[in-house]
Amino acid sequence: MTMPLLVNIQQLAREALTLKGELAVEELDLGVNDEMVRASAPLRYDLVVEKLEDAVLAQGRLRLKLDCQCVRCLKPVKIELDLQGWACHLPLEGEDAVKIVADSVDLTPHIREDILLGFPQHPVCKPECGGLKGVSPGKSKKKSDATGLPSSALSELDKLKL
DSSP: OOOOOOOOOOOHHHOOEEEEEEEHHHHOOOOOSSSSSSOOOOOEEEEEEEEEESEEEEEEEEEEEEEOOOOOTOOEEEEEEEEEEEEEEEEEETOOOEETTTTTEEEEHHHHHHHHHSSSSSSSSSSSOOSSSOOOOOOOOSSSTSSBHHHHHHHHHHHHOO
16 A cells, blocks of 8 residues: 655654655656656655744655656667755645645645656657667658758749749
């Protein structure tokens, strides 16, 4: 059974907490339907959480291994998303106050948001990847002239009476 990452406010009032462990990918509920990026290993976290006057401050490191496919050549690629110096300020009062349930604050939705923002948009195996062999991106097999337009398109334009 998986559990969200909960922090008890009453305990924080007495002392800062050090949290270190793993959070199952299922618990993160990333909701990503991307064929090129998948999270299969648990999120590892190493956090210090403290209560300020009217807020909770969590800071530390989040790491998540991603199974990706290169968008150029489709080779499998392992990428580790490493958010060093991660910080989250959660107000306990006011309009933006975080929801408190049973004297606890759930850090999971805030972690999820920052993890998703860190996902690679176009993962590549290496910056100089040339893509699939035998495929030249952006090159047409049709003849073209100096403008880059296929010659048949230019001949059609020449027929216009303007």
